[in-house]
Amino acid sequence: MIDLATPSYRKATLALALGSFLIFCNLYLFQPLIPVMATQFSVSVLKANGLLAASTTGLALTLLPWAILSEKLGRYPVMMISLALVPLAGLGILLSDNLTSMIIARALLGVALAGFAAVAVAYMAEEFTQNALMMAVGTYISANSLGGISGRIFGGLVSEHWNWQTAVAAMALFSLMCALIVYALLPKATHFQKESGFSVKGGTRIIAEHLHNPKLLLAVLIGGLNFALFVNLYTVMGLRLIAPPYSLPLGWTSLIFLCYLSGTLSSRLSGHWRKKHTTTQGLLIGTFISMTGVWIACFQELTAIIIGLLLISSGAFFVHSLAYGWVSHHATRAKATATALYLVAYYLGGSLGGFLLIACWEKAAWPGVLMGSMTLYGAMYWMCFRLKKYDPTHQTPTMATP
Structure with a gap:
């Protein structure tokens, strides 16, 4: 097993973090460009x-197929296939000449990205010791946030100074280089055990098993609501800042994604939190921090908006790290399928939440967004309290003496 502070740990965590970084760079490259693409194709922002x-x-719809495939082929081959397909999907986007074909190409990119995202945490759960696992998951999710920041800022700045085609071409080339580095660094799996008699039918049965387990289902739903709020609050904030009275240029507006850095820090801190406190306490605190950020962002001053985004990011990534780790830990079998199920809800939440919060913005500006988001936060709180009774460590933590 890969343990903390060993050469194998450093190589594996670097490779997984780099893979995570390129996944999220690609996934969110177009987020700051939504207003630009609406203008270019003469369509609504929605x-x-x-x-x-x-x-x-x-990505969401193919996570489970990739995870089921990994139960048969293994985690390592699936991750390598996934990374190899990403630059090819980027080329497909580059060759698109209308909005419909570009949307299809972006969907295929999501399929390619899903392979790595579906099984990376399962790989860690099988190859890392328990102490190393929580730290590795925190590092992996920190790379998620850094990739999300970089992809969005890169897309906004490059498109403003050149065009979106340049941004897509450069990202495809970067993805190819990163895939080669991950292949060179990541240790091959040695503890993967193929499910006996595993089949697609058996995989479907395992999915049903996971969904009937309230310990997993509640964490999965929390993850979906959390991401529905987080990623789309940034989208509507971008729309708010390019509109009067701010009227900021696209390049400047894309810099709001630097606020993700607070999420990078909080996801790393989640591993340390879990050593002394319970997961459900952390979920409640993270939800409160994120919700507080939405209220602070109600003020018109740019400083208040930035503080609000910092709190939204730190709370959301803290919740994500804890919920994601909970699912991988509490799944007694087919861990890749369990973590993929979490990510299905996570990314479907991101997709559907955008249509909800953008509609709220178009109908009633920020007060509408506030009303829509508070409804989702209320549902998150209810689920966190429900999850409490399944937390085996739900007790007053014993603080270590110095």
């Missing part, structure tokens, strides 16, 4: 949002 929703939906 329709142009299909470019973001297509990739997240394509």
